Amino acid sequence: MKKVLVMNGPNLNLLGMREKNIYGSETLGDIEQKVKAEAEMLNIEIEFMQSNHEGELIDRIHDARGKFDVIIINPGAYTHYSIAIRDAVKAVEIPTIEIHLSNVHAREEFRSKSVIAPVCVGQISGFGSGSYVVALHAATLI
Numbered sequence: 001m002k003k004v005l006v007m008n009g010p011n012l013n014l015l016g017m018r019e020k021n022i023y024g025s026e027t028l029g030d031i032e033q034k035v036k037a038e039a040e041m042l043n044i045e046i047e048f049m050q051s052n053h054e055g056e057l058i059d060r061i062h063d064a065r066g067k068f069d070v071i072i073i074n075p076g077a078y079t080h081y082s083i084a085i086r087d088a089v090k091a092v093e094i095p096t097i098e099i100h101l102s103n104v105h106a107r108e109e110f111r112s113k114s115v116i117a118p119v120c121v122g123q124i125s126g127f128g129s130g131s132y133v134v135a136l137h138a139a140t141l142i
Contacts, residue, residue, distance in 0.1 A: 042140055071096040
């Protein structure tokens with residue numbers, strides 16, 4: 001059975017309350033339930049986590065080595081400047097998929113630049129919570 005770590009960065013714990021016109025009304029808990037249901041149908045074991053702290057995310061990436069086959073990460077604002085998360089993803093050599101709820105390329109210019117995407121196998125954005133589901137399906141191809 002494939003094991004996937006689903007990671008969520010800063011402010012994603014506020015989903016459903018913040019900028020609903022951009023991020024929708026689903027909470028992170030709603031998304032977690034949707035992803036867990038899809039994972040069960042795909043025979044994938046998942047662990048879902050969220051942190052507002054860069055170091056905690058990095059520690060979890062390091063800890064994933066030898067335990068997970070794929071990482072799915074929504075790095076939130078860290079997407080645009082966290083060389084530390086980028087280096088952690090590259091160092092552990094676990095295939096990683098970067099995801100975003102909104103289409104980051106259709107928003108402010110700074111949001112279209114990811115420092116993490118170049119060390120990932122791919123990036124999925126713009127499908128709301130469906131971005132997580134698409135990434136889970138992509139994980140089956142890795």
